[in-house]
Amino acid sequence: xxxxxxxxxxxxxxxxxxxxxxxxxxxxxxxxxxxxxxxxxxxxxxxxxxxxxxxxxxxxxxxxxxxxxxxxxxxxxxxxxxxxxxxxxxxxxxxxxxxxxxxxxxxxxxxxxxxxxxxxxxxxxxxxxxxxxxxxxxxxxxxxxxxxxxxxxxxxxxxxxxxxxxxxxxxxxxxxxxxxxxxxxxxxxxxxxxxxxxxxxxxxxxxxxxxxxxxxxxxxxxxxxxxxxxxxxxxxxxxxxxxxxxxxxxxxxxxxxxxxxxxxxxxxxxxxxxxxxxxxxxxxxxxxxxxxxxxxxxxxxxxxxxxxxxxxxxxxxxx
Amino acid sequence: xxxxxxxxxxxxxxxxxxxxxxxxxxxxxxxxxxxxxxxxxxxxxxxxxxxxxxxxxxxxxxxxxxxxxxxxxxxxxxxxxxxxxxxxxxxxxxxxxxxxxxxxxxxxxxxxxxxxxxxxxxxxxxxxxxxxxxxxxxxxxxxxxxxxxxxxxxxxxxxxxxxxxxxxxxxxxxxxxxxxxxxxxxxxxxxxxxxxxxxxxxxxxxxxxxxxxxxxxxxxxxxxxxxxxxxxxxxxxxxxxxxxxxxxxxxxxxxxxxxxxxxxxxxxxxxxxxxxxxxxxxxxx
Numbered sequence: 082x083x084x085x086x087x088x089x090x091x092x093x094x095x096x097x098x099x100x101x102x103x104x105x106x107x108x109x110x111x112x113x114x115x116x117x118x119x120x121x122x123x124x125x126x127x128x129x130x131x132x133x134x135x136x137x138x139x140x141x142x143x144x145x146x147x148x149x150x151x152x153x154x155x156x157x158x159x160x161x162x163x164x165x166x167x168x169x170x171x172x173x174x175x176x177x178x179x180x181x182x183x184x185x186x187x188x189x190x191x192x193x194x195x196x197x198x199x200x201x202x203x204x205x206x207x208x209x210x211x212x213x214x215x216x217x218x219x220x221x222x223x224x225x226x227x228x229x230x231x232x233x234x235x236x237x238x239x240x241x242x243x244x245x246x247x248x249x250x251x252x253x254x255x256x257x258x259x260x261x262x263x264x265x266x267x268x269x270x271x272x273x274x275x276x277x278x279x280x281x282x283x284x285x286x287x288x289x290x291x292x293x294x295x296x297x298x299x300x301x302x303x304x305x306x307x308x309x310x311x312x313x314x315x316x317x318x319x320x321x322x323x324x325x326x327x328x329x330x331x332x333x334x335x336x337x338x339x340x341x342x343x344x345x346x347x348x349x350x351x352x353x354x355x356x357x358x359x360x361x362x363x364x365x366x367x368x369x370x371x372x373x374x375x376x377x378x379x380x381x382x383x384x385x386x387x388x389x390x391x392x393x394x395x396x397x398x399x400x
Numbered sequence: 401x402x403x404x405x406x407x408x409x410x411x412x413x414x415x416x417x418x419x420x421x422x423x424x425x426x427x428x429x430x431x432x433x434x435x436x437x438x439x440x441x442x443x444x445x446x447x448x449x450x451x452x453x454x455x456x457x458x459x460x461x462x463x464x465x466x467x468x469x470x471x472x473x474x475x476x477x478x479x480x481x482x483x484x485x486x487x488x489x490x491x492x493x494x495x496x497x498x499x500x501x502x503x504x505x506x507x508x509x510x511x512x513x514x515x516x517x518x519x520x521x522x523x524x525x526x527x528x529x530x531x532x533x534x535x536x537x538x539x540x541x542x543x544x545x546x547x548x549x550x551x552x553x554x555x556x557x558x559x560x561x562x563x564x565x566x567x568x569x570x571x572x573x574x575x576x577x578x579x580x581x582x583x584x585x586x587x588x589x590x591x592x593x594x595x596x597x598x599x600x601x602x603x604x605x606x607x608x609x610x611x612x613x614x615x616x617x618x619x620x621x622x623x624x625x626x627x628x629x630x631x632x633x634x635x636x637x638x639x640x641x642x643x644x645x646x647x648x649x650x651x652x653x654x655x656x657x658x659x660x661x662x663x664x665x666x667x668x669x670x671x672x673x674x675x676x677x678x679x680x681x682x683x684x685x
Contacts, residue, residue: 374529
């Protein structure tokens, strides 16, 4: 068989490259088993450190759990009813949804616009792109501490800056209420999420053939017509990927809220993840905390299944 | 300006161009502002930070803060721990991820789609939601309060990214050369090591750096699992300056700058490749 065949069927490939074993039966057996040996290390790693914790969390959520984490038998979903009955939970759930929707929607919008701008040819484009990547590369704890400092009423640099620029005359209390703190946390979340959206969209934009735009210009299409008829449909897949992943990551985001307010005062800035962290590691209610985790999974499952179906379909087209 | 210079630029185009520069400049300033604030604060004395008549820029730059932090907290240890955690996670994630990505790209087997689906779904489970489970598993394995434990957790939670990105890279490379190598008598492992991996090097380096950054920046699991101060990575360790009553902002930010710089440099190296990687895989670490 010529080695130049561009796309050799994978089966033949495997046949050629499997090691020369003495017995054809053993060889066939080896050929069947071989792929599993290759993926085994990865499977073992994920089974131990991802799947086992998942199973543990489900077990804990269904059982009565002692403070030491010992299981004391199935308790008729009591953990779940306890969690849902707690008045704090509905507040936390509301916060989580607000946090996720606000951060994802606004950062997707701004990130998309920023990507359109950065896709233009201009001097200093490389520098601008390098700067935009900064918040993505910085760990969230540090980013959040910086913001916590900036918005401080007494010594924060936002007040100092505005006073130096003579925009305000006296310090403004930027964080007068829990709602204000939560708004700043959302702002920080948006700030760190924009680069990811921006780079996802940029990767989509760069794959668009310029001839589409040229043809549209010849046909007399305006800027917005081109934007909605060419750009948007062609970066749709990049946008879907970034949006779904962002929903998952923002939903599960812990460091920003933890660093800025720890969910205080009285759960007013808690989201599900900070709430469950406190339940598990401060109050020793591991059963209830696991129930919160499971509720979180169920909410995210919808998003993840959409993403999986979408990505796998796209992956099959690649094959 | 290069484009507009070609033809006599109409007024509208010039205005649009100026507007573009104006917006981009604003974005850059806003993006860099937190870093600028951090740097300025890191150069101030404690008194100056809390004084009512504060200025944005430090009145006298106190570079000694950058030296003081090394004696006020075990910064060198934190740094070493971060390097070990990030380096170890990268090595394990690659050792497990490369063969898996290779199998997915070059072989056909039962359960392939299921495996791929699992890899993608695994991203739904952030370590923080599984923390209780992770903690119990680590207790069983005797890996709480250990750097090795963090290495495994980071490696595992970065598998999805590793496999997806590398699979994309490998599939983008034609199998012809490997086949030729096989005819020349190489076995599968040899042909992968000698032929495929060198060609795939750019993709591998991108993946490698990205895992390193993710593990370097990881906070939540380390916060929960590590109790011993001398085993903390930088992200957790710098909170020494973030006490319950007083926050030593100048030291906190001086230490933060040390934690940021290596990562930002690494990120800039892969920024270009990451864009094409995202296009094919679309996986955020």
